[in-house]
Amino acid sequence: MTSQPAFKRADPDERRASLIAACARVLARDGAAGASVRAIALEAGVSPGLIGHYFGGVDALVAATYAQVETQVAAALDAAVAAAGSDPRARLEAYVCASLLPPIADSELLSTWIAFWSLVRARPEIASLHDEQYGRFRAGLAALLAEAGVPAPALRRTALAVTALVDGLWLELCLSPRTFGEGEAAAIARGSLSALISTARSAGSGNS
Template sequence: MRPRTTRRADKSLRRQELIEATIDSLAKRGFDATTTAVVADGAGLSRGIVNFHFESKEKLLVETLRYLSDEYRTHWRSAVNAAGPDPAARLWALAAADFDRKVCTQRKLAAWGAFWGEAKSRPTYRELCSPNDVEYQNTVADLVRQLVRPGQDYRLLARGLDCMLNGLWHHLMISPREFKREEAWAVARMHLATVFPDHFTDAGPIVPDGRPDGLEGAG
């Protein structure tokens, strides 16, 4: 008999393989054409294994969305925490994280797009992502609040920044040949430098001696 830890590792591996195959199918075929049979074939596993791990297509899709949402949250959180205490450096890192190859690929963007297209008619999807979205928006708002000039409404500026970053992802989704990840990040950098000229140039946050620190980001 194999050790229990090995069985658990195998189960986790199989689940991850099925989730990755679901992302592939959503990206290539879209929501309706993604079936448990297609996912099993894409993962190179028997079709019964999907039902064993997820019971149904809907549960497989929910877990795939949960995986994407948690991965995104973990990614931007790590970037912000690694940037240190300075709010400008943290906001720069948060924006840069959106265009990092770990989360910003055509494959994952297409999968996100498939879920976004279903969110209106499937409240479970909105409920699943809502806590992560609220945390992200609150983080943006708190960082913007620390950077605004007197008299500026930080809530409106934060909402605008959030919409701009979301819009760049949508543009990358619908125009992958004309609009590339590097250009999207350049747009975001210019936006930060224009809206917060006291804190950014398009090369990075401005350090106390007046020079940008060169944290271009977005690997």
């Protein structure tokens, strides 16, 4: 029995990534209330002190986890759009539906996201992360809507409506997944998107 090392030194970036991943799992499993230093450290298989060492505190780790999850989601959306080819309408549908299908519409990822939402009100740095994320999503959506023929005056309200639709479906997909059948949320989004953009195209700059 040659005693094996009690721990191993990791590359700082890998260690940070591992802690962020553990934090995301804890947020998904127990919500924001369960994201304690000890719970995250246990999940990551390290000692509690490491979190302070790498992030300075648990709040900063949670914020870093938000940023990481958001980057991951944005990359998946971009990939879905790229894979959809060059047809404007197909690209738009890909952007919207990708949020509602695996791997984005994952139980763990959605739970993590709701935990972040619950922190927005009380934590200014989380609030600004949210504002940036929301703005990016809506800007990307507006660009695709414009390509798909939605006239400029209707762009803002259509983008806001579709964003709300996706967020709402996302929310319910997380809070009680059994509400929807396999892929039903994406199908609803596709149908609603169709209705919203055809109305926006014909109505032009109408005000309702």
